[in-house]
Amino acid sequence: MSTDGAGVLERILTEDEAAILDAWNTALREGASLQGGRIREAELRTQAKAVLGQLRDALASNSLDADGEGFAPLRETLADISRSRAIQGFTPTDTANFVFSLKEPIFEALRRSADVDASTLAAGVWAAGKVLDRLGLHTMEVFLASREEVIGRQGQEIAELSTPVVRLWDGILALPLIGTLDSARTGVVMENLLQAIVDEEAEIAIIDITGVPTVDTLVAQHLLKTVAAARLMGADCIVSGIRPQIAQTMVHLGVELNVVSKATLADAFAVALKRTGRKVVRQQAPAEERR
Amino acid sequence: MDRIPILKLGGALIVSIQVDMHDRLALALEEDLTAMIARTGARGVLIEISALEIVDSFIGRMLVSIAAVSRVLDAETVVAGMRPAVAITLVELGLELTGIKTALNVERGMALIQVRLSEEDDGHGSDRDRHED
Incomplete structure (x- = not known):
């Protein structure tokens, strides 16, 4: 038929x-x-x-x-x-x-x-x-x-777009993270950061997590891995941009980030400059601040 | 059996690993280094591993144990020049080499050791002089 x-x-x-x-x-x-x-x-x-x-x-x-x-x-x-x-x-x-x-x-x-x-x-x-x-x-x-x-x-x-490594100063790198960190992205982030540390001969890397929406135990573990790998390369890491809610969640979850952390990228940068023996000064201080 | 040469430079010992580490070589290095630290009274050990491309858990553990033994003998271990791939592997293996100082290259590693040496000279200078006499 x-x-x-x-x-x-x-x-x-x-x-x-x-x-x-x-x-x-x-x-x-x-x-x-x-x-x-x-x-x-x-x-x-x-x-x-x-x-x-x-x-x-x-x-x-x-x-x-x-x-x-x-x-x-x-x-x-x-x-x-x-x-x-x-x-x-x-x-x-x-x-x-x-x-x-x-x-x-x-x-x-x-x-x-x-x-x-x-x-x-x-x-x-x-x-x-x-x-x-x-x-x-x-x-x-x-x-x-x-x-x-x-x-x-x-x-x-x-x-690819969301894992740039930025050079802030001689030997100071910043890694602004945006979006959730999963294992695959952590791998990419880690490789990029470590390669940049070698290329720039960086001493300090600032990981800014302002753009990371949530930090749970898994994300924290990935962050810590990145920090540990950078340390093995001889670079110190500073974590910055932890938002208040995230800080609270982290404490409630019992997540501990045993790294130097600063509230903002600016604070972290100041620390980094200080550690590398640099200082930012005004060329001419305003009159009321001069003592 | 070939051995990894250990160089003495001032108060520091320098080990540059230029060949593929296998387990017996690692054990021999640990032994030689320990003996050398004891004999020379070195205060710093710099292990340069920029040519090391492959690490396994045993080599990682060996680094940790060299550092521990050195610390007992009052010498500080600095690992210099680790490759990114090696760093990632060690972290994935869970070997974060806590207690070992790290540096990007030999120059920075030596700077770290120099800092410690000069601190020691300031702090315990008289002790050390007497010991060497």
Whole structure:
């Protein structure tokens, strides 16, 4: 029966191609696919024509297995379309509808066809439904995979952006941390900091955690690891920017940071300057402060 | 069996580890160093490990025990020139080398030892003179 269905479908697609394509294009135009002008109508037409042509070729192999060999070029085309949709910011519904909206024109064409009896019609409808559903799912899978890829890349970029090591002065580095510290980020932070210590021949590193939303035992452990590694390299660490609520939470949790900590980055910098034998002075003190 | 040379420079001993440490070499170093500290009365030990690329828990523990033995013999241990990868490994192993001073390079390490030596000279100068007589 399935072979029969594929044959019927192929015949219909060959005989009635123009009408089906027209109806499909109308359906696509009426649907949401064009909304917002994210894609031109001509482009949509080209895509539809290519997909329809390849669907016919695939059916010519007398198979209804949309995962099979004969459908490979069609799957490839759909994957490309789906990927570009994901990047252009289409909704999942729009993307899936591209394939699903082909159903109605094909059913219509089957019905129109004069020499089709009831059982052949049923076979054709079943075949079309089976193939198109599978292809629709395939577009969704590719769509989601591309989105995941985008999300993953963004995550990686954020991780890279949020771990800069800044040179404040000769031998004094600052590491402003932003966001939660997990094991993966701690690794990146640690490597960056240690490499910077070597490159800058730093004596003191200030870890500023103003941008760290919460400090629990795990984050504290990661901080301590970073501090310990820096110490092994011969650099002292100062932790700064612990906000009042965080300080309270830390004490309640029993988290102890056995390192020098200062309230603000400015305080920490002052300590660092003092330790390296430097002092910040005003060139000319205001009159009331001069004693 | 090859051994790691120990150099005496003023009141300090310098050990530069230029080869891959294996366990027997580490044990031999600990032994030699202890004997050398006792013989020379050195007050500082500088271990330079910038060429050391691989550490395991045994080498880490060996560093800690060298430092402990030196402290008993009244010498301070400074580890200088640790590579970032080595530092990360030691921390992940849970060996934070507490009680050992660290320095970025030999120059800074020697400066640390010099500070201690000059403090000793100021504080216990007479003691030490008598001892050496």
